[in-house]
Amino acid sequence: MESIQGINIVGGWAMISTGIFSGMVLMPVFLKDDLLGGYASFRRRFIRLGHIAFVVLGIINILYGLMGEGENSILLIGALGMATGCIISGFWEKYKYILTVYALMVLYGALQMLCCKWPVT
DSSP, X not given: OOTTTHHHHHHHHHHHHHHHHHHHHHHHHHTSTTGGGOTTSHHHHHHHHHHHHHHHHHHHHHHHHHHTSOOOHHHHHHHHHHHHHXXXXXXXXXXXXXXXXXXXXXXXXXXXXXXXXXXXX
């Protein structure tokens, strides 16, 4: 494996580790029903979404890195921004509008992966 391909793999594992760690920290706190406005509140939903986004987008980055087609820094930056942005939006609601930029970066990186490098031979 070339070092340039390792960017997505290392970044993906770092994101998965962050997601697992944040879940471990949030789990005892989230057992309180009235925390952050209740279970269905905007703040609580976005913090949970950020925790899950770290894990899922990390897996996507690892899979891309294992394809062996070079780096996809747009996908990695978009994934980091999307997951972190969800957690920030839970505390600062106006930040949610910036998430569109990161979502488009993830979409572009995924389309680049599918269109330009499919099928994997």
